[in-house]
Amino acid sequence: MKRGLLFFVLLCFILLGCNSGNENKDKQLSNHDYYQFQRIDLVPYEIDAEIMIPDATAGIGASFKPQIIHQTADYKWEIQIGRNFELLIEDFGDNGFRYPEVRKKILTNKVFKVKIIKEEGELMLFKRQLDNSYHIFSVKKIGEIYYQLSSREEGDSKKVAEFIYRSVKSFKKIK
Numbered sequence: 001m002k003r004g005l006l007f008f009v010l011l012c013f014i015l016l017g018c019n020s021g022n023e024n025k026d027k028q029l030s031n032h033d034y035y036q037f038q039r040i041d042l043v044p045y046e047i048d049a050e051i052m053i054p055d056a057t058a059g060i061g062a063s064f065k066p067q068i069i070h071q072t073a074d075y076k077w078e079i080q081i082g083r084n085f086e087l088l089i090e091d092f093g094d095n096g097f098r099y100p101e102v103r104k105k106i107l108t109n110k111v112f113k114v115k116i117i118k119e120e121g122e123l124m125l126f127k128r129q130l131d132n133s134y135h136i137f138s139v140k141k142i143g144e145i146y147y148q149l150s151s152r153e154e155g156d157s158k159k160v161a162e163f164i165y166r167s168v169k170s171f172k173k174i175k
Helices: 002-033 098-107 158-170
Strands: 037-041 049-054 067-069 076-081 085-091 114-120 123-128 133-142 145-151
Touching: 037 158, 049 076, 049 085, 049 158, 085 158, 098 114, 098 123, 098 133, 098 145, 123 158, 133 158, 145 158
Parallel strands: none
Antiparallel strands: 037 049, 067 076, 076 085, 085 145, 114 123, 123 133, 133 145
């Protein structure tokens, strides 16, 4: 009986140890995913969040100093790096239905045929077939506020859109 209990306790420790290793591995992969990015604190711009944006090593013309354009007490922000990277953020207050509403509008557009490339939760990368441009659309909740994050209206190349996608994915509340 004692041997069985001892075996069970040792097995639990081994399994817990393996799980801890996987958590560390996940953190390493997360850091690896953002090795060409820099962290930006948005608190000085009235958003209680941070975001990872491409740095000069990304190869998309992001060697310029990032600009965050925002008027105090306004509900819109624009993050620009060089001429290629532009991310738009809008405060939609408590509108938790924003993502499904806009997603439906994007997919039923009469002018542009749309193909979804990736979709995770309320984050979507899609391609407009007519002009072969790539776009990002997302809604993220920070505290009690829903923020819409999107790429510029005219779209981007696939490479730039992938960087914007990863930036939006990193947008989170500061702990």
